[in-house]
Amino acid sequence: MVSKGIKxxxxxxxxxxxxxxxxxxxxxxxxxxxxxxxWNGFTLKWYVELFKNEEILxxxxxxxxxxxxxxxLSTIIGTFAAIGIYGMPGISKKVVLxxxxxxxxxxxxxxxxxxxxxxxxxxxxxxxxxxxxxxxTFSIPYVILSILPKLKQMNKHLAEAAMDLGAxxxxxxxxxxxxxxxxxxxxxxxxxFTLSIDDFVISFFNKGPGVTNLSITIFSMARRGIxxxxxxxxxxxxxxxxxxxxxxNSKSSNKIGERGDII
Amino acid sequence: MRTKxxxxxxxxxxxxxxxxxxxxxxxxxxxxxxxxxxxxxxxLDNFKKFLDPRYIDVLWRSISLALKSTVIxxxxxxxxxxxxxKENIKKRNVMILLFVIPMWMNFLLRTYAWLTLLGKNGFIxxxxxxxxxxxxxxxxxxxxxxxxxxxxxxPFMVLPIYSVLIKIDKSLIEAAEDLGAGKMKVFTxxxxxxxxxxxxxxxxxxxxxxxxxxxISRLLGGGQYMLIGNLIEQQFxxxxxxxxxxxxxxxxxxxxxxxxxxxxxxxxxxxxxxxxW
Numbered sequence: 253m254v255s256k257g258i259k260x261x262x263x264x265x266x267x268x269x270x271x272x273x274x275x276x277x278x279x280x281x282x283x284x285x286x287x288x289x290x291w292n293g294f295t296l297k298w299y300v301e302l303f304k305n306e307e308i309l310x311x312x313x314x315x316x317x318x319x320x321x322x323x324x325l326s327t328i329i330g331t332f333a334a335i336g337i338y339g340m341p342g343i344s345k346k347v348v349l350x351x352x353x354x355x356x357x358x359x360x361x362x363x364x365x366x367x368x369x370x371x372x373x374x375x376x377x378x379x380x381x382x383x384x385x386x387x388x389t390f391s392i393p394y395v396i397l398s399i400l401p402k403l404k405q406m407n408k409h410l411a412e413a414a415m416d417l418g419a420x421x422x423x424x425x426x427x428x429x430x431x432x433x434x435x436x437x438x439x440x441x442x443x444x445f446t447l448s449i450d451d452f453v454i455s456f457f458n459k460g461p462g463v464t465n466l467s468i469t470i471f472s473m474a475r476r477g478i479x480x481x482x483x484x485x486x487x488x489x490x491x492x493x494x495x496x497x498x499x500x501n502s503k504s505s506n507k508i509g510e511r512g513d514i515i
Numbered sequence: 516m517r518t519k520x521x522x523x524x525x526x527x528x529x530x531x532x533x534x535x536x537x538x539x540x541x542x543x544x545x546x547x548x549x550x551x552x553x554x555x556x557x558x559l560d561n562f563k564k565f566l567d568p569r570y571i572d573v574l575w576r577s578i579s580l581a582l583k584s585t586v587i588x589x590x591x592x593x594x595x596x597x598x599x600x601k602e603n604i605k606k607r608n609v610m611i612l613l614f615v616i617p618m619w620m621n622f623l624l625r626t627y628a629w630l631t632l633l634g635k636n637g638f639i640x641x642x643x644x645x646x647x648x649x650x651x652x653x654x655x656x657x658x659x660x661x662x663x664x665x666x667x668x669x670p671f672m673v674l675p676i677y678s679v680l681i682k683i684d685k686s687l688i689e690a691a692e693d694l695g696a697g698k699m700k701v702f703t704x705x706x707x708x709x710x711x712x713x714x715x716x717x718x719x720x721x722x723x724x725x726x727x728x729x730x731i732s733r734l735l736g737g738g739q740y741m742l743i744g745n746l747i748e749q750q751f752x753x754x755x756x757x758x759x760x761x762x763x764x765x766x767x768x769x770x771x772x773x774x775x776x777x778x779x780x781x782x783x784x785x786x787x788x789x790x791x792w
C-alpha cells in the first residue's frame with residue numbers, strides 16, 4: 253500500500269531528525285581533528301584524554317552527585333508531602349496543590365532568577381548548596397505529581413484497616429501505603445534524576461565559583477569551541493544508558509509500557 | 516488518619532523556596548534601589564521601560580518564534596503520534612523509547628551538534644555543494660533558532676498526544692465505521708476531538724519553554740540574537756539591573772498565564788493525569 257510506504261518514510265525522517273545531531277556527536281568523538289566539521293581519520297585519543305581532563309571530570313562528578321542527592325531528597329520530601337496533601341481537607345489541599353504547580357508552570361528561567369534573588373537576599377554563598385537546594389525545589393513538584401494519581405488509585409480503607417488491626421500510623425504508612433504507591437515513587441525519582449542531570453538554566457543562575465555541572469561546562473565551552481572530549485563523554489553516557497535500557501526492556505518488556513507513558 | 520501533618524515540612528519548604536522568591540521578584544519589579552532593602556522606592560518605571568520599541572520587538576519575536584515552533588511541532592508531531600499509536604504494543608514501546616532516549620543526552624550538546632550540520636562548512640552544505648548547488652546560510656538566523664526549538668520540543672508534543680491516542684476506546688471507532696463513516700470522518704469526528712486534551716498539554720509544553728528559552732537562541736542564533744529569555748539573563752547576569760529583570764520575568768509569567776487560560780478553555784477534561792504528559 254502507498255500510505256504504508258509514506259508512513260515508513262515519515263517515521264524514518266522524524267527519527268533521522270531526532271538522531272542526526274546524536275550521530276554527529278558520536279561520529280566526531282572518534283575524529284582525529286579537533287575542529288568539528290572536518291573528518292580527519294579515526295582515533296580513540298579523546299576517550300583517553302577524557303580521563304585526564306580534570307575540568308570535565310569535576311563537572312561530571314558534580315552533575316552526578318547533585319542529581320543523586322537531589323533526586324533522593326526530593327523523592328523523600330515529595331513522598332511525605334504527597335501523602336500529607338492527599339489527606340488534607342478541600343481548600344487547603346487546593347491551595348497547596350496550586351502552589352506546588354507554580355514551579356511546573358513557571359518558565360524555568362523565572363524559577364532560576366527568583367531562587368537566585370532569594371539566595372542573594374539572605375546572603376547565602378553561591379555554590380554546591382544553592383545548586384542542590386534549587387534542584388530539590390524544582391524536582392519535588394514533579395515527584396508529588398507522579399505520586400498523587402497512585403494515592404487516588406489506592407483503596408482508602410487499606411491503611412485504616414491496618415491500624416484497626418493494631419498497626420501504628422507510621423507502621424501502616426511504611427508497610428501499607430508506601431508499597432502501594434511505589435510505582436509512583438519510582439517514576440517520580442526517575443523524573444527528578446532526569447531533570448537534574450539535564451538541567452542547565454536553574455544551575456546556571458545558582459552555581460558558585462568552582463562548582464559547575466556538565467551543562468554549564470558545555471555552555472562555557474560553546475564560545476571557545478567544544479572540546480571533543482565532551483563528545484567522548486556523551487557517547488559513553490549514551491551507550492551505557494542504552495545498554496541499561498535494553499536490559500530493563502528485556503527483563504520486563506510489558507512493564508516498560510506503563511513507565512514509558514510517564515517518562 | 517491524620518496524615519496531613521507530614522506535609523508540613525514541604526509546606527514550609529514551599530513558602531521559603533517558592534512563595535518568598537516569587538514575592539521578591541514581584542517586589543523587585545515594582546521598585547528601584549541599590550539592592551539594599553531599606554533604600555527601595557516603589558515605581559512603575561521598570562514596566563514603562565519595557566514599552567520601548569526595542570524591547571517590544573524582542574517580546575514580539577519571542578512570541579512569534581514560540582508560536583511558530585508550537586505549530587510546526589504540532590503539524591509534525593500529530594501524525595507521528597498517530598502512527599506510533601497504531602503499531603502493536605511491542606513496536607510502540609520501542610518507538611516511544613526512541614523518542615525519550617535523546618532527551619537523556621545533554622540538550623546543550625545536542626543543540627550544539629546542529630552547528631556541525633548547519634554550519635558554513637557543515638554537513639548539509641557539503642552535500643549541497645557536492646550536488647552542484649550553492650551553499651546556504653543556515654546558521655545564526657531565525658530559521659536556525661526555530662529548528663533548534665522544534666528539535667528540542669518535538670517529543671513534548673508527541674508524547675502527550677500519543678498517551679491520549681492510545682487510551683481512545685477502540686469500540687468508538689468501530690461503531691463509527693459500522694455506521695458508515697469513512698476514514699476521514701472517523702478522524703475528524705472521533706479521533707481528533709478525543710485527542711484534544713493531549714494537544715492542549717502538548718501546546719503548553721512546547722510553547723512555555725519555547726517562549727522562555729535563552730540557550731537555543733544563544734547557541735544557534737549567535738551572540739547578538741535577542742529573545743525575552745536572553746533579555747532576562749542579561750539583566751540578571753550582565754547589566755545587573757535586577758529590578759528591570761524582575762519586571763520582564765513578571766511580564767513573561769503573565770504571558771504564560773494568559774496562554775494557559777486560553778488553552779484550558781479548550782480543555783474540558785482538566786482532571787486527567789495527562790498533565791505531566
